[in-house]
Structure formats: structure tokens, C-alpha cells
Amino acid sequence: MTPSEFSSALIAYCGWSRASVTSYGRSQERNDKVGGVKNSQHCLWLAADVVYSPCPEPGVAEARKRASQLGLRLIREDSHDHLQAL
Numbered sequence: 001m002t003p004s005e006f007s008s009a010l011i012a013y014c015g016w017s018r019a020s021v022t023s024y025g026r027s028q029e030r031n032d033k034v035g036g037v038k039n040s041q042h043c044l045w046l047a048a049d050v051v052y053s054p055c056p057e058p059g060v061a062e063a064r065k066r067a068s069q070l071g072l073r074l075i076r077e078d079s080h081d082h083l084q085a086l
Contacts, residue, residue: 001071001085003045009070010048010083016066017058019050022080047084049077 001009003025014021025045026036041047052058058066060076067074067083075082 001046005071006046006048006085009072012070013067013072013083014050017050017052017063018054019052019081021048021050023049041084047082049080049082051080 010021010024013019023034023042024047026034026040026042028043031040031043036042060074063076063081064074068086071086072083073086075084
């Protein structure tokens, strides 16, 4: 998946789920500063973090299914969902 394809999938996911992007592409320095994992897809513009508004967010099974249909992997974290290219 290219960064452009990821962007399109992210927009589609956010439109479906009423999510807002809180973090997207990052420099390696920024990724290190926020505690991102080594080799983060954020640094390749192939990952984003989202929050949902209005709450509640979609159920995790439903969200993962929709993300997968768009070519995305969803990881539910404590304060947000992380989406990255499959």
C-alpha cells in the first residue's frame, strides 16, 4: 500500500466510523519522543491514530472488519485506535 492509498483508506474509515485523526505521519525524532515503536509505520506515512466522536466508538470486531476491508489493520489501545497498512 502506498501512502496515498493509505490516506484514502484512512479517510474512508474515518467517514464510516466518525473518527478524527490525532497522529499521522511522523519524523523518526518525533516518533522517538512520543514513545513510538522502532520501525513505526507512522514514519512511512502508513499509520495513523484515531479517536471517535461522538462516543461510543464502534465495537472492536465491527471496526476491525471494516478496517480489514479497506486494507488496514486496527489495533485498539487504551486512549485511541491505531490503524496501519496490512
